[in-house]
Every structure is written in structure tokens, then in C-alpha cells.
Amino acid sequence: MMVPSTRLQCDEKACWIELSCSSVKPGTAKGPKRSDFVYLYLLFAACSSLVYQSYEGLGLSTCITLSASLQFLAYSLLAVKVAQQKSVRGISGKALTCYAVVYCARLSSTTWLLGYLPSDATGDGLYQLLDVMSLSTVLFLLFCVFKKYRHTYQKEEDTFEIKSMLITCFFFAMLFETSGTTSAVTSTGSVDALATVVFITVGAT
Numbered sequence: 001m002m003v004p005s006t007r008l009q010c011d012e013k014a015c016w017i018e019l020s021c022s023s024v025k026p027g028t029a030k031g032p033k034r035s036d037f038v039y040l041y042l043l044f045a046a047c048s049s050l051v052y053q054s055y056e057g058l059g060l061s062t063c064i065t066l067s068a069s070l071q072f073l074a075y076s077l078l079a080v081k082v083a084q085q086k087s088v089r090g091i092s093g094k095a096l097t098c099y100a101v102v103y104c105a106r107l108s109s110t111t112w113l114l115g116y117l118p119s120d121a122t123g124d125g126l127y128q129l130l131d132v133m134s135l136s137t138v139l140f141l142l143f144c145v146f147k148k149y150r151h152t153y154q155k156e157e158d159t160f161e162i163k164s165m166l167i168t169c170f171f172f173a174m175l176f177e178t179s180g181t182t183s184a185v186t187s188t189g190s191v192d193a194l195a196t197v198v199f200i201t202v203g204a205t
Contacts, residue, residue: 036080036084037077037080040073040076040077040080044069044073047069048066048069051065051122051126055120055121055122055126056121057120057121058121058122059119059120061118061119061120062118062120064123064127065118065120065122065123065126065127065130068127068130068131068134069130071130071134072130072133072134072137075134075137075138076137078091078137078141079137079140079141079144082141082149086149087149088144088145088149088152088153089152089153089154090154091141091145092158092160093142093145093146093153093155093158094158094162095160096138096141096142096145097142097162098162098165098166099134099138100135100138100139100142101166103135103138104135105170107128107131107132107135110127110128110131111128
């Protein structure tokens with residue numbers, strides 16, 4: 001009568017060991033994933049230090065370039081997370097679309113016209129490069145949302161109407177921009193749209 005109970009205990013012990021080993025595997029996989037984010041932060045700090053040592057005359061206007069670099073860092077962290085989890089759950093495709101419009105409008109002014117650029121040396125190419133890299137990362141995220149990981153996209157919860165918002169932003173840009181140039185209008189419109197998207201994103205969280 002003791003043999004079946006002993007065998008049962010051995011089977012339960014084997015199952016417990018198997019479950020414990022399987023539960024350890026995800027834990028060991030979290031290490032490299034977390035290290036990817038650490039590497040990104042270290043790379044950002046190294047690049048920031050290199051820019052600080054390479055450029056002269058940095059001042060208050062450098063904050064514009066710093067903000068662009070922080071935005072690129074944020075998109076990069078989000079892209080790494082999406083690539084690791086293979087999911088876009090919780091990401092707004094419409095917000096990303098607005099960000100893409102913002103960068104396209106701003107680059108249409110800053111790449112070939114002297115409009116709304118930092119007055120220091122970072123405005124001679126670094127600022128535009130950061131916007132190009134941010135736009136590329138946003139386009140990658142849009143590809144993940146609407147194509148690659150579309151099955152994880154929460155479309156029914158992403159209901160904000162962005163067309164009317166973008167039209168309103170550029171309308172007020174044309175209304176209040178006194179210079180009347182296309183460069184100024186697109187730059188002001190991109191600022192309005194970016195501020196609106198950030199306000200909506202913060203209010204939704």
C-alpha cells in the first residue's frame with residue numbers, strides 16, 4: 001500500500017521541479033532584455049558627453065537640441081520594448097501618426113530654411129539629424145502597429161479624431177504667424193500639433 005503513495009510523491013516532486021525550472025527560464029531571459037535599456041542609456045550619455053566636448057558656444061538654445069535628443073531616446077526605448085515583446089498593446093497608432101506629421105512639417109522648414117533652429121552650432125546639422133532619426137523610429141513603430149504586430153493593436157480603444165486636430169493646429173499657425181512664410185507656418189503648426197498630442201497623451205494616462 002505504500003508503493004503507490006511513494007510513487008505519487010515522487011511524481012509530484014518531479015512535476016514541481018519541472019515547473020520550477022520552467023519558471024526560472026523567463027527570469028533568466030529578463031536580464032539581457034533589461035541590459036538593452038541600460039546600453040541605450042549609456043550610449044545616450046556617451047553621445048551627450050561627446051557633443052558637449054565637440055561643440056563650442058553651447059547655451060540656452062542648446063536646450064532645443066537636448067529636447068530633440070530626449071525625444072529620440074524615448075522613441076528608441078519604445079521601439080526596443082516593442083521588438084522584445086512583439087506587441088504594440090497600449091500604443092496609440094494615431095498619436096504616432098501625429099508625431100510623424102510633426103517631424104515632417106518641422107523638417108520641411110529646418111532642413112533647407114533658417115527657421116526655428118538653435119542659434120548655436122548644433123543647429124547646423126545635429127538638430128536636423130536627431131529629427132530625421134526620430135522620424136525614422138516613429139515610422140518603424142507605425143509599421144509595427146499597423147502591419148507587423150497588428151493583431152495586438154487595440155484599435156477599438158484608439159478612438160481620438162486626429163484629422164480635425166491637425167487641421168485646427170495648422171489653421172491657427174497660419175492665423176497667428178505674422179511672417180506668413182511657408183517655413184514659419186509649418187514650424188508653428190508642428191509645434192501646435194506636438195503640444196496637443198502631448199497634452200492628449202498625458203491626459204489619457
